[in-house]
Amino acid sequence: MEYEKAPLNIEKEDVLLVKPSKSTSSCILSLSTLDNKGANNNIAQTVHVYRSSSIHDYDSSFNPCHVFKEALSKALFYYYPLAGRLVRHTDGKFRVKINTDSVEFGVPFLEATANCTLSSLHYLDNTNTEIAKHLVLDLPSPQDKNYPLVLMVTKFLCGGFTIGMGMSHAICDGFGASQFFKAILELARGRTEPSVKPVWERENQVGTITTQPFPQCPMDRESVAFSPFVNQPNTKIIKQYCFKVEGETITRLKLSLMNENIRFTTFEVLAGYVWRSRARALKLSSNDKTMLNVLVGIRRNLMDYETLPKGYYGNSTIDAKVVLKVSELDEMPLYKIVKLIKETKNIAFTADYVRNSINSLETNQEDGLSMELEASGAVTVLTEWKHLGFQENLDFGGYELVNFLPAPCKMLATVDACIFSSANKLDDHDPSMDGGVRIFTSLPVAAMPKFKDEIEALSHRVLYALCVLSQIVNDSRVLLGGGWPEMVMAKEIDALDRKTRGKKSLTMEAFTRALLAIPTTIADNAGLDSAELIS
Known part of the structure; x- marks a missing residue:
């Protein structure tokens, strides 16, 4: 695609730390059992794409970075744990350490400007999503990985912009991240406080040690399937x-x-x-x-x-x-x-x-x-x-959310x-x-x-028809008077098609018209209403 050929140059400002708009107390907060799940010790990055709405004239004085940053600061007063740091306790579990006197207190925020329009990137509505990883903030040093939240706002020549949000899965799941994002936009639109007040209460979601735990994984190393495309030098991308x-x-x-x-x-x-x-x-x-x-x-x-x-x-x-x-x-x-x-x-x-x-x-x-x-x-x-709610009424400043993706x-x-x-x-x-x-x-x-x-x-009519038949006919041989040989032939072609790389071969395409008539014949022979089933 053309967008993959065009260079994307992004000019970045210095990373700054956004702090809560009002003072908060220093403390250490515990996390729930589900928060401490091993797979959650990572950052989930999402990109939110905004363009000027059709009823809104582009205002060059509108600075989405300034508006969003100010609203973020207000939201952090309610979601102050997101301005702290994730630390590993001696028991092996995570805690959120909030030290308001630390120079590291706050949320890393990056303002950037791209050298193109969002339309030239199809608003990131592409099969290949690789471009999105250039629109999120990835802090380089290991110690920076302990920030629960990072944000990046990128302005484009058209006046549109993207918001890249990286949230620690140990702090929020998708629903919680959406709740926080909504709070920012509500404050950006002029509300004095979020419509939903955040609740921590992680201590109420801690499990009890049991003598008969569920197996964490119902497979073992000896039985797990192997793929020739994974962990191989030439196919690991x-x-x-x-x-x-x-x-x-x-x-x-x-x-x-x-x-x-x-x-x-x-x-x-x-x-x-x-x-x-x-x-x-x-x-x-x-x-x-x-x-x-x-x-x-x-x-x-x-x-x-x-x-x-x-x-x-x-x-x-x-x-x-x-x-x-x-x-x-x-x-x-x-x-x-x-x-x-x-x-x-x-x-x-x-x-x-x-x-x-x-x-x-x-x-x-x-x-x-x-x-x-x-x-x-x-x-x-x-x-x-x-x-999750990431696409529900999240417009602001005359700009509409047109895309959201991981x-x-x-x-x-x-x-x-x-x-x-x-x-x-x-x-x-x-x-x-x-x-x-x-x-x-x-x-x-x-x-x-x-x-x-x-x-x-999935959208191929022949395969859909065969799928219908596989459900209404347990054994095609019971349909005396025709249909069995054709059904066997159709299944053989279907099996061969699954092994064929790329587009269907010309030979397979030649069978398509003939196969389209088979469902009607077989259904009619079974005494079923073929028009109702296949139309």
Whole structure:
């Protein structure tokens, strides 16, 4: 794409520390069991893209850096722990040290200016998201890594700007980070205080040591699947890409998986499909195991909800893990995979599971094996950002938020990372993205073409028709009078297509028209309404 060829030059000011607008007390704060999870000891970077709204004339005197910095200072009075430093206690757990007299007290803030317009970068609405990592603040020295929050505002020639926010996952999860970001923008728009007051109360979310903890990882080193693309000298480059799945495609996929009166959510059907697609793209060893780790939010589902008061901005997700042999994941009907994911999620929503998970994590804080296996490529860690609130009414100063995305650095650029996010404002002009989903996933560059093919296959009418048939026909041979030989042929072609790199071969394309007629024939022979099923 053209934006990848154009140089992006960014002129940066000196990093300064933004302090709370009013004085706060020095103290040391403890964190919850979920905050202290090993995988959370990292920075999650996001980029928020703003352009001038259509009803707002560009005002050259408006300085987004000044407005945002002033609002940040006001917000830090309420969220003062974010101006402190993360320190490791003698018990191995993290604390937040707030020393208002220290010269290091405050939030690192960087103002920058880019040499281009946001439209020349397509407002960062691209398949390749690499450009985003240049728009976040990455402090170089090891001691700087202890800042819970870093921010960077970059102005563009068009008057638009981006806000890059790096938040320690040990302090906030996505919901908490969104709550803080909203508070800044509310204050930037003139409110005197945030609409939601922050609540710390991490001490109420500490587990109890148990003699029967959950296993932290249901796989071991001997059984984990191997990918030829991971940890190899010539294939170790990992990049994050964004794929858009249209709303109609998702609806058809969900309809194709309807069975036994079970209805699946968009997240569940895409989780099953993406997990399998990643395994195929990575060419995982078929006789070994792969795991899907779904990060399940407990704020709205936990039965003893009063333990998470409104305004709580600490971590509130637990792991729901599904393990299969790679061969099972590849060959099992998608319906069964999705059903397994749904059942695992439902169990994870129960109060008993949540409490046992927290107690187990408190008992075995060090989760080194899980983190090691996540870096192997055999694990997909999946989270959903659709309901975090990062795209809800976050305009200010006559500028509208048109895009929001994870930056491909730190914890969001590892080979296991996969994020589902809703369509952005730029997709409003595209009716096909109504109800659509953006999939952000990180993979070795060598594995990405196959994953791209798998995602594109979702919207392919032939594969959809075959998917419908696989659900309504348990054994195609029962359809006497025709359809069985054609079904076998179609499945063979489908299997061959999965092994074909790049676009379909011309030979496969020649079969397309003939295959399109097969679903109608088979459904009619079964006494089913083919028009209702396939139209």
